[in-house]
Amino acid sequence: MSVRGSAPAALISAPGSGQGKSMITAGLARLHRNAGRRVRVFKFGPDYLDPMVLEQASGAPVYQLHPWMTGEAECRWRLAEAAAEADLVLVEGAMGLFDGDPATAELAAMTDLPAVPVIDASGMAQTFGALALGMDRYRGDVRLSGVIANRTGSPGHGRMLAASLPEGMPLIGAVPRHEALSIPDRHLGLVQAGEIVDLDERLDTIAGVLGEAGLDTLPATVTLEGERPAPPPQRLEGVRIALARDDAFAFVYRANLELLAAMGAEVREFSPLTDTTLPECDALWLPGGYPELHAARLAANTAMREAVQAHHAAGRPILAECGGLMYCAEQLVDADGKAHEMCALVPGTAAMAGRLKGLGVQALDLPGGELRGHTFHHSALDTPLEPATHTRRRGGSPAEAVYRSRGLTASYFHAYFPTAPQAVADLFRGNGD
Incomplete structure (x- = not known):
């Protein structure tokens, strides 16, 4: 059975790990949820830990998407089903946008999801624009709809970063350094959501920081299509x-x-x-x-x-x-x-x-x-x-x-x-x- 849905959507990625995309994605989900919108979030790759935080942020189930592990057909179906029922669809990427085989970029290319890199701008000025330009031109089948600057030092720093971007590429928001955006981690990634006793308060604080940074605007609407899989055989009845x-x-x-x-x-x-x-x-x-x-x-x-x-x-x-x-x-x-x-x-x-x-x-x-x-x-x-x-x-x-x-x-x-x-x-x- 075919599924088709249209909704504002974005794939939140980065030039590499450690840029802050996990908490930016979670903060965006909570920001729009607090505004009364139905938000669906997905995680690219096999990770278990980020989805725990994303579920608490969005208030909705979070599924993994990976063109090889879960399969392209399942990626298309889950995204289309979410777009048919939600007011906003977000996908958090893994590592850098072009890292891995398949990379997060493959999902962007096969679904036409616009990529939004989160770039750690601390200690950076005009090179911010060069990095964004390189990511935008690296593959012809992956499009960037804008950039988010993270860990900026001041409003003036944010304006400098915006001025460095190539023509036609907006700075969606300049997010200042804030302690709420730092979630503890350990050897396998973030700590489990249930271990962070003040996670809801942190998420609301992050949502407020992102709102003040101008990230409360919905991304462009994307139409997504897929085929719902047939029901599996009842091979475990009574087990x-x-x-x-x-x-x-x-x-x-x-x-x-x-x-x-x-x-x-x-x-x-x-x-x-x-x-x-x-x-x-x-x-x-x-x-x-x-x-x-x-x-x-x-x-x-x-x-x-x-x-x-x-x-x-x-x-x-x-x-x-x-x-x-x-x-x-x-x-x-x-x-x-x-x-x-x-x-x-x-x-x-x-x-x-x-x-x-x-x-x-x-x-x-x-x-x-x-x-x-x-x-x-x-x-x-x-x-x-x-x-x-x-x-x-x-x-x-x-x-x-x-x-x-x-x-x-x-x-x-x-x-x-x-x-x-x-x-x-x-x-x-x-x-x-």
């Missing part, structure tokens, strides 16, 4: 899936949950940090997150670890992704070098490495289809267990190890379920070999 979800395990794609529900599964959430038993379930899903930050509490909850061990001993399906894999190891060594007992479903030790150990989009070939996703971790697993298979990078080379034991499938790989519904159904039914 009860226990999902670990708390401060230690929070990396869950909204689209994954929606697919499981559409296939007939019943997802029951629990907390490995505070609960002592699993909910009644046929399968267990241990997603990624920050178990290394909560390792002592996870280790101390022996009743939960024993419940997970009993589920595994019974041969019932378990899907463990990244942080979930770490929880399944015998031990987890945190960033301070302290070892903590985990569930011991996989022999060996998961240890924080102090540096990035895996990054990038990947695919896992299964009998039920090609399951796409990504990896991003700062720990390594030392295990005598031989991998059953490996994920592969886009170029075809092997990547993350995938371990199998009884009904367990464990890897540093984070899967995007809608890319292979049958494979997902097989994993949660225990026949994913």
